[in-house]
Amino acid sequence: MKRKKEFYAKVSLYILTVIFLVPLYWLIVSSLKTDAEITMFPPTLWPHQINLKNFPYVWKYLHFTRTFLNSLIVSISTTVLIVIFSTMAGYAFAKKKFIGSKFLMTVLIGTMTIPATVLLLPLFFIITKLGMYDKLVSLILPFGVTVFGIFFMKQYIEDIPDALIEAARIDGCGEFKIFFTIILPLLKPAITSLAIIEFVNNWNSFTMPLVLLKSPEKYTLPLRLGMLSKETVAIPWSQIMAANVLTILPVVIIFLLLQKYFVKGIMSGSVKG
Amino acid sequence: MKKAFNLETLKWKLRKNDWSAYLFILPAMIIVTMFILYPAIWSLVSSFKDVKPLMLRNSGLFEVPGKWIGFKNYLLTFKDHLFLKSVVNTLYFSVIFIPLTMFCSVALAVLLDRKIKGINFMRTVFFIPYVISIISASLIFMMLFNGDKGLVNGVLNLLNIKGPNWLSDTKLAMPIIAIMSSWRRIGYFMLIYLAGLQNIPKSLYEAADIDGASTFQQFRTITWPLLRRITMVVFILLLINCFNVFQEIFVMTGGGPADSTITIPFLIYNEAFKYFHIGKASAMSYILFVVVVIISLTQNKINSKKLDY
Numbered sequence: 001m002k003r004k005k006e007f008y009a010k011v012s013l014y015i016l017t018v019i020f021l022v023p024l025y026w027l028i029v030s031s032l033k034t035d036a037e038i039t040m041f042p043p044t045l046w047p048h049q050i051n052l053k054n055f056p057y058v059w060k061y062l063h064f065t066r067t068f069l070n071s072l073i074v075s076i077s078t079t080v081l082i083v084i085f086s087t088m089a090g091y092a093f094a095k096k097k098f099i100g101s102k103f104l105m106t107v108l109i110g111t112m113t114i115p116a117t118v119l120l121l122p123l124f125f126i127i128t129k130l131g132m133y134d135k136l137v138s139l140i141l142p143f144g145v146t147v148f149g150i151f152f153m154k155q156y157i158e159d160i161p162d163a164l165i166e167a168a169r170i171d172g173c174g175e176f177k178i179f180f181t182i183i184l185p186l187l188k189p190a191i192t193s194l195a196i197i198e199f200v201n202n203w204n205s206f207t208m209p210l211v212l213l214k215s216p217e218k219y220t221l222p223l224r225l226g227m228l229s230k231e232t233v234a235i236p237w238s239q240i241m242a243a244n245v246l247t248i249l250p251v252v253i254i255f256l257l258l259q260k261y262f263v264k265g266i267m268s269g270s271v272k273g
Numbered sequence: 274m275k276k277a278f279n280l281e282t283l284k285w286k287l288r289k290n291d292w293s294a295y296l297f298i299l300p301a302m303i304i305v306t307m308f309i310l311y312p313a314i315w316s317l318v319s320s321f322k323d324v325k326p327l328m329l330r331n332s333g334l335f336e337v338p339g340k341w342i343g344f345k346n347y348l349l350t351f352k353d354h355l356f357l358k359s360v361v362n363t364l365y366f367s368v369i370f371i372p373l374t375m376f377c378s379v380a381l382a383v384l385l386d387r388k389i390k391g392i393n394f395m396r397t398v399f400f401i402p403y404v405i406s407i408i409s410a411s412l413i414f415m416m417l418f419n420g421d422k423g424l425v426n427g428v429l430n431l432l433n434i435k436g437p438n439w440l441s442d443t444k445l446a447m448p449i450i451a452i453m454s455s456w457r458r459i460g461y462f463m464l465i466y467l468a469g470l471q472n473i474p475k476s477l478y479e480a481a482d483i484d485g486a487s488t489f490q491q492f493r494t495i496t497w498p499l500l501r502r503i504t505m506v507v508f509i510l511l512l513i514n515c516f517n518v519f520q521e522i523f524v525m526t527g528g529g530p531a532d533s534t535i536t537i538p539f540l541i542y543n544e545a546f547k548y549f550h551i552g553k554a555s556a557m558s559y560i561l562f563v564v565v566v567i568i569s570l571t572q573n574k575i576n577s578k579k580l581d582y
């Protein structure tokens with residue numbers, strides 16, 4: 001009885017895994033087809049001959065190196081800012097008693113209910129006013145802190161014993177020195193998880209680049225990819241899929257390498273609070 | 274006398290106050306104020322104004338302060354048939370997306386909460402779609418559900434069924450988009466549920482086994498009630514997600530066919546960046562905001578009541 005149940009559970013899991021893999025499989029297979037084969041119906045489940053020419057072609061067509069670098073600059077800088085600023089704020093909220101802390105916390109929680117579209121338009125005007133329109137910095141500075149990051153770090157920092165901070169203070173350690181030399185090193189696992197989550201979020205960002213960038217040479221990868229389907233001279237789907245593979249690959253590699261931290265971060269970030 | 278007492282506590286409070294805390298929260302607060310709070314207030318103010326933007330070549334769009342026009346923007350919004358249509362479309366999306374995602378993520382979490390061969394591989398498979406951008410996922414699904422050369426119609430062809438032109442069908446386009454959104458997020462919510470499942474003491478199930486409860490009974494009486502708190506959080510997250518459906522529409526259908534996939538955020542984007550109706554777009558944003566807040570608050574209320582078991 002019990003064994004039979006386990007068997008059904010296993011089989012349904014395998015079936016679901018296959019269903020989940022279909023879109024990814026189709027992405028890869030399509031990117032390997034020739035222009036002629038991609039338009040065939042019914043579609044071939046495996047390319048007649050593996051065509052790797054799509055990749056160098058879209059590499060050039062997308063100005064991949066430039067676009068990739070833009071994405072990298074934006075994602076890394078934003079992630080660094082988020083980690084530093086969110087950790088600092090999280091530390092203050094977790095370990096310091098100050099007038100207005102409850103009020104500020106409520107305000108921060110409140111901002112989480114603001115839908116992204118509400119902010120789109122005014123952000124656009126502010127960025128223009130600050131002279132950051134069509135510059136990569138417009139995708140970095142405004143997103144240099146996330147409320148999620150503050151809460152995430154606050155939860156971790158609360159577990160650090162107060163005695164540690166007290167001892168350092170008695171030894172005459174300054175507040176910032178305590179933060180950088182004692183607190184930060186203890187937070188390495190938390191910082192790694194937060195950094196991966198925020199990196200992936202920023203790497204995938206589309207709406208903000210769409211609104212805040214104009215010149216194609218400043219485009220990030222998802223923006224370039226999203227615009228492909230809108231271009232007047234359409235390129236074949238096999239090439240769009242090759243471009244898609246190139247866009248997805250970096251973030252999937254990062255995920256696979258650092259999976260452990262990523263999963264830990266998501267689990268502790270969303271369930272506790 | 275009372276006043277003096279208050280002054281004393283204030284002095285005492287000020288002396289005990291950790292002033293260095295403000296330095297630590299300063300960068301975060303500057304960014305939040307400049308790029309979240311100020312924009313939110315700006316939108317609110319603009320929704321009561323007749324703002325006309327000024328386009329300057331190469332340097333973007335500047336706002337020109339407009340006249341106060343009261344609730345005119347809100348009236349215009351409610352009279353706009355596209356707005357009503359976008360509300361209906363967003364609801365259509367939610368009705369498919371929320372139950373589908375929730376059911377699949379709970380089911381997967383329960384199935385994956387055991388020791389079998391390849392479990393780590395499978396968990397990874399379900400999670401990978403989440404790290405893929407919406408844009409990439411949208412393009413993959415456009416390819417899968419393409420009318421002339423897509424895999425889905427290819428498979429249907431084998432069964433001698435002529436597949437429809439999915440994304441050009443007013444009834445089918447939205448479900449496809451909802452399925453894509455689900456596919457991307459199930460892994461994430463599965464993980465949240467998995468964390469919840471692992472917190473349930475195994476002894477509860479052992480006791481139920483002895484009492485002879487079936488698997489389904491165990492799920493209904495033990496697992497599901499204990500996951501309720503997580504389900505509430507997941508529901509709110511999914512709901513907020515429904516009010517943010519923009520990128521997939523932008524890439525996959527552009528709002529078509531026949532406006533059947535225009536969602537609220539997509540409409541706001543069009544009003545703002547295509548027609549430059551700043552005031553109206555702001556009014557629409559605020560209607561959306563108020564709806565989100567109301568739903569979150571009611572949900573919170575229900576949540577706190579139901580929790581006393």
